[in-house]
Amino acid sequence: MITIIDYKAGNLTSVQLAFESIGQKVKITDKPEEILCAKKIVFPGVGAAKAAMDSLKELKLIEPIRQKIAEGVPFLGICIGMQVLFESSEEDGGTQCLGILPGKVKKFKSPDKSCKIPQIGWNTVKIASKHPIFENIDDQSEFYFVDSFYPDCADKKDMIGQTQYADANFASVAGNKNLVSTQFHPERSGRIGLRLLENFTRWDGTLATENTEDTEK
Amino acid sequence: MLTKRIIPCLDVRNRKVTKGVKFQNNIDLGDPIEMAVAYSDGGCDELVFYDITASAQGRPIDIEMVKEVAKAVHIPFAVGGGIRNLDDMRKVLLAGAEKVSVNSLAVLNPNIIAEGAKQFGSQCIVLGMDPVKVEKSEKFPSGYEITTQGFRTRTGLDALEWTKKAQDLGVGEIVVNSVDADGTQAGFELNLTRMISENVDIPVVASGGAGTCQHLIDVFIEGKADAAIIASMIHTGKFTIKQIKDELIKAEIPIRKKW
Numbered sequence: 211m212i213t214i215i216d217y218k219a220g221n222l223t224s225v226q227l228a229f230e231s232i233g234q235k236v237k238i239t240d241k242p243e244e245i246l247c248a249k250k251i252v253f254p255g256v257g258a259a260k261a262a263m264d265s266l267k268e269l270k271l272i273e274p275i276r277q278k279i280a281e282g283v284p285f286l287g288i289c290i291g292m293q294v295l296f297e298s299s300e301e302d303g304g305t306q307c308l309g310i311l312p313g314k315v316k317k318f319k320s321p322d323k324s325c326k327i328p329q330i331g332w333n334t335v336k337i338a339s340k341h342p343i344f345e346n347i348d349d350q351s352e353f354y355f356v357d358s359f360y361p362d363c364a365d366k367k368d369m370i371g372q373t374q375y376a377d378a379n380f381a382s383v384a385g386n387k388n389l390v391s392t393q394f395h396p397e398r399s400g401r402i403g404l405r406l407l408e409n410f411t412r413w414d415g416t417l418a419t420e421n422t423e424d425t426e427k
Numbered sequence: 428m429l430t431k432r433i434i435p436c437l438d439v440r441n442r443k444v445t446k447g448v449k450f451q452n453n454i455d456l457g458d459p460i461e462m463a464v465a466y467s468d469g470g471c472d473e474l475v476f477y478d479i480t481a482s483a484q485g486r487p488i489d490i491e492m493v494k495e496v497a498k499a500v501h502i503p504f505a506v507g508g509g510i511r512n513l514d515d516m517r518k519v520l521l522a523g524a525e526k527v528s529v530n531s532l533a534v535l536n537p538n539i540i541a542e543g544a545k546q547f548g549s550q551c552i553v554l555g556m557d558p559v560k561v562e563k564s565e566k567f568p569s570g571y572e573i574t575t576q577g578f579r580t581r582t583g584l585d586a587l588e589w590t591k592k593a594q595d596l597g598v599g600e601i602v603v604n605s606v607d608a609d610g611t612q613a614g615f616e617l618n619l620t621r622m623i624s625e626n627v628d629i630p631v632v633a634s635g636g637a638g639t640c641q642h643l644i645d646v647f648i649e650g651k652a653d654a655a656i657i658a659s660m661i662h663t664g665k666f667t668i669k670q671i672k673d674e675l676i677k678a679e680i681p682i683r684k685k686w
Contacts, residue, residue: 223521223522224497224501224523224525227498228501256550320628323625323628326630326653328549328599328629330599330653331630331653331654332432332472332683333428334428348685352430352683352684354503355429398501398502398503400501400502400686401686
């Protein structure tokens with residue numbers, strides 16, 4: 211059973227359908243008590259960081275989320291669900307976020323007109339450090355992105371996948387321990403995206419070697 | 428590197444995919460769900476569905492079809508045709524579409540773009556436009572006028588001014604469908620696509636006229652498009668998506684290679 215947190219940050223249909231298509235049962239909830247008994251958590255979202263944070267506060271979901279991550283439950287953030295895990299975002303004139311991952315979320319700066327913002331489309335992900343969610347996924351596979359902002363990891367060890375766009379070479383996959391998050395939308399990334407979600411459903415939240423060497427160039 | 432998107436367009440009429448030339452003489456081609464799966468498995472990057480008779484028949488868009496598509500494919504897809512208001516947009520998005528495309532509705536009520544962007548996010552709102560070539564004049568400085576209802580209604584709007592206005596209202600992406608080139612398979616209208624693309628900061632999708640791989644190479648390089656819609660050239664079986672992509676890769680266009 212996959213618990214999907216519904217904090218009114220966009221449409222969850224595609225996330226739900228993607229998990230169902232790989233044979234998973236899904237529970238969509240905005241209730242703290244249901245999140246507290248979750249075995250695997252998906253934290254999706256589109257839209258703006260501030261609206262997402264306001265909604266998390268209003269629904270009293272911040273403490274349950276912190277607690278589950280601390281407990282070691284496998285946790286997958288997607289898009290805005292990734293961005294709010296960082297300390298702060300430049301969006302909406304500066305938004306304080308959860309600070310579970312060190313670093314800031316920054317806005318892409320386009321070097322010229324030919325580079326459009328938001329980034330919309332398929333971009334390549336370089337595997338920066340080996341991780342169970344990349345099982346049977348080739349390095350430099352493409353995933354579907356829709357974003358104007360990107361996370362800038364303060365601790366480079368948290369960078370699991372790396373993508374280049376506009377002025378940034380950013381962490382398109384980041385996390386540590388039982389926490390993993392993607393800037394792209396695996397639920398919209400075809401078969402390879404579904405494989406990543408399937409890998410997540412199989413993952414127990416531990417890493418084979420805790421001293422994974424940083425393979426970044 | 429961000430790749431250029433190849434987007435098959437499925438015009439749907441009575442639950443059948445259909446294709447005409449310049450919006451006329453349509454013939455039925457097949458089942459929309461089966462075709463969506465085949466193209467997605469074949470490596471297309473996105474899909475777009477237009478319910479081409481919803482508007483004319485004054486009925487809402489076929490939501491059941493949208494739901495079936497969303498279950499069957501896990502790549503982004505947009506839905507347009509017959510969107511009448513915010514509630515229709517919501518239904519389409521909740522049914523599982525990534526994007527909703529408005530065209531005539533936005534001409535009649537431009538504010539729908541701003542309202543949709545505010546409610547659902549700019550990235551969900553696509554503006555489709557059908558410009559036709561006209562004499563350059565004070566009224567039409569770009570030399571293109573926006574039409575609706577498949578060329579039948581002229582709006583008096585200049586294409587470039589309309590594009591900029593739509594961007595200011597918060598549209599996330601623009602599909603430029605050349606009425607003059609639609610269904611001809613004679614190539615995209617490159618000047619039009621380039622003019623729009625150079626004047627906005629949001630992605631521009633070229634539509635109308637794709638017939639060969641070279642046309643696609645041209646629209647990405649000369650036309651400066653971020654994505655291109657194809658229809659006849661794959662619906663007829665003349666090309667597969669793989670063949671198209673192989674040619675684009677040879678021409679060093681950044682293209683999604685694994686699926």
